[in-house]
Amino acid sequence: MTNNKAKMILEKDFKISEIDNRIYGSFIEHLGRAVYGGIYEPGHPQADENGFRQDVIEMVKELQVPIVRYPGGNFVSGYNWEDGVGPVENRPRRLDLAWRTTETNEMGTNEFMKWAKLVNAEVNMAVNLGTRGIDAARNLVEYCNHPGGSYYSDLRISHGYKEPHKIKTWCLGNEMDGPWQIGHKTAAEYGRIAQEAAKVMKWVDPTIELVACGSSNRNMPTFADWEATVLDYTYDHVDYISLHQYYGNRDNDIANYLALSLEMDDFIRSVISIADYIKAKKRGKKNINLSFDEWNVWYHSNEADKLIEPWSIAPPQLEDHYNFEDALLVGCMLITMLKHADRLKIACLAQLVNVIAPIMTEENGPAWKQTIFYPYMHTSVYGRGVSLNPIISSPKYDSKDFTDVPYLEATAVYNEENEQLTIFAVNRHLQDSLHLECDIRNFEDYEVIEHIVLENDDLKQTNSAKDTPVAPHSNGNAAIDGGLVTAALPKLSWNVIRLAKRK
Template identity: 85%
Template sequence: MTKKAKMILEKDFKIAEIDNRIYGSFIEHLGRAVYGGIYEPGHPDADEKGFRKDVTGLIKELQVPLIRYPGGNFVSGYNWEDGVGPVESRPRRLELAWRTTEPNVVGTNEFMEWAKQAGAEVNMAVNLGTRGIDAARNLVEYCNHDSGSYYSDLRISHGYREPHKIKTWCLGNEMDGPWQIGHKTAAEYGRIAQEAAKVMKWVDPDIELVACGSSNRSMPTFAEWEATVLDHTYDHVEYISLHQYYGNHSNDISNYLALSLEMDDFISSVVSIADYIKAKKRSKKKIHLSFDEWNVWYHSREADKLIEPWTVAPPQLEDIYNFEDALLVGCMLITMLKHADRVKIACLAQLVNVIAPIMTEENGPAWKQTIFYPYMHASVYGRGVALNPIISSPKYDSKDFTDVPTLESTAVYNEENEELTIFAVNRDLQDGLLLECDIRNFEGYKVVEHIVLENDDIKQTNSAKTEAVKPHTNGDASLRDGALYAMLPKLSWNVIRLAK
């Protein structure tokens, strides 16, 4: 018997306008993300500055609106001054977070120039581990002040007359983690973040700031950390961050694909904490969420133990993703869209080579991992208003979850372009799922295409030589009598595009 799911879509059932920064990403000075990733002088496809045009082209294909930089754990030991000025004068440093050597060939100005080529804004992180208030305000002055001060004139002397005008800034990284250089208690971090935020905005009142939330939901200080940090920083920041990575450690795909339910609960929990502090302070201001690290990460952990310390840009965190990973990434994207009223920024971590949708070979090609596709589809077709669909779906139980919906889905309405896009994952291991969607409210709309990502082998991967996991447009979505009907193949990611 064919399993069925039903959905009702109404134009007025709105969650929120989607902030395009929800499709952001992240490049840290880690592994081959920068050196050998976006930057490889001497590569046949490198530009005059040494940046790989083939990599930039793939990033443009993803339409990445925002890139977090330069870390990550790296930023908690980083002196930003090491990465500006004449390259030949820059120091080589022992990079303690990842036990490598940082040559500082690429720094703030080079990255800002490259990001502009890639069509992305930068979400700049400041070091609140080994540095603090002074270094943070100086970096804002260097990047954003026009001229006539020490650090703005220093930037100009380095060849950058126009200020970078960076809008979004992270106040450190994962400061709750004992692995972090300069790890702090919630109260210690809350105080320094508050004071750094205050003076950074004195330098440039137009910037937006992200306070560090917990490194992940399983941290023993979770919830109490967020409450304490927001108690200190509430009046000075716009966002609190969330970080979360998942992996199929027990090789149980039913349970693995249900992990987005945990992500959903994580988001709801942080919203509740933020609103508790809002109530406590009797504030009219609403804190939004920046999910500025999220992805699948578990394939490369054993290989990383074998890396020789103090080398430059070793192959670290190079997860090779399979088909089931792409399905979970799709579910995670849908989950964030369901919270578009509060999740305004998100960064897939990371963008190139390091737990990334794009991989490169030295002097060779750049290629797309399996997770490239759901990320690209959401970014390209998921611009507009997130709708709140009414869904009726079969459910299943797994090891850690009950009532997992077989259909994971949401929809985005772009009124300006008169487009409607349905994103859907069928979690069923054996059977296709017949989706019936009531779209009477979208009179005159036609199916443009039904994109499907499917594969008979859930462990199938892509490589530089073979793209075994890639989407096709042979989905069978069709309209009749004000309803959309589509067969969603077993274990599949689907993008159904309609337009007037």
């Protein structure tokens, strides 16, 4: 038995929060092959009557994605939503300046709502606060959500959609702090337009929830000041502030790479503290919650993207081929977000198909699962319920940028209705398995029903359409005796230990 031992205590009453299922959301932008050739490929053998790829639909259903952000991303800051509604043959082709491609507008708001319904997902709709503003934002809410009897709601009905879409969650623009963004603004400029857009959008439909743009990433020079200024303007009108962050293993340092979720944790804590400062400053009663609406690993495709021919249609952009070590970090990031379920209510893995995505497709060919598909799927399917606050003691290590990194990254979710308890755990140790002892005496008559493990001896191993060498197995050795769960977590592994009350 390994000398590396970690302990964990789980109690039913040690609750962080009920988990908002939208924490397992994703993102489809009009970028690369996410839409065209991803979710929509009319000539494909598995396309339905709408042109939607049914093989992709089945994989998205397997992930149980509860909400999908749309249509961007950088794309939305130059997007005229009117281009994507009405008869397809009348829709204009536009230059997309965000990604230097040509947008055909074959897919638009109504088509996407139809697709979302097929995969049982809500939509998190973004409005353009780059080249557009208050007027276009309120009109889009009216078009989507108003029952009828007004210009834009009747326009929707004339387009063949009698029932309103009832979109609940809306993003007020995208990454407006970034100089790369079309219509980039200072914090005060964005705060004012977001405040006014939020007001009129909620006047059209008071039931909607709104996400204000936070920083594009934690390393932006304006970080923290941006959040504070934007919330100073919008506190009374919005419900969430957004976070975006991508990571990569550019130095090929696995110990440091797997510790990056600690940075994510600190980022989340920082934004919570800024939101609470504004609440205190305003003598407010409501908490501003968090929407981590772009997160993932993204770095593999950076060089290839420099070679894309400008103004092409749906070129293969941002097509990261994820390896095994990426799946481990994605697992750590998911665990980190669950630890903040009291304030982090929405999160969107960016993105869903082809573009930095868990699902890849080939034109006229198969769809297949990337390595990161599995931790995302496991948490989404088994991580519904209450996020528990585990008491953990673990051996630790230091890396280039971090100190006291626990070898055990873990959390647990309790589903009282189904009488199930799920432990999610990553062993960060490069050489050794980790012996886990988890005290669950508070959960009487529970038994281990499955111990899923994702492991591979080759950190750089990827999956492909032809072969899936990185895939989970259920041969983990978790066992329970007298309220104590024991398990050997293999070196560098993602683990899902599922327990349920004996019937």
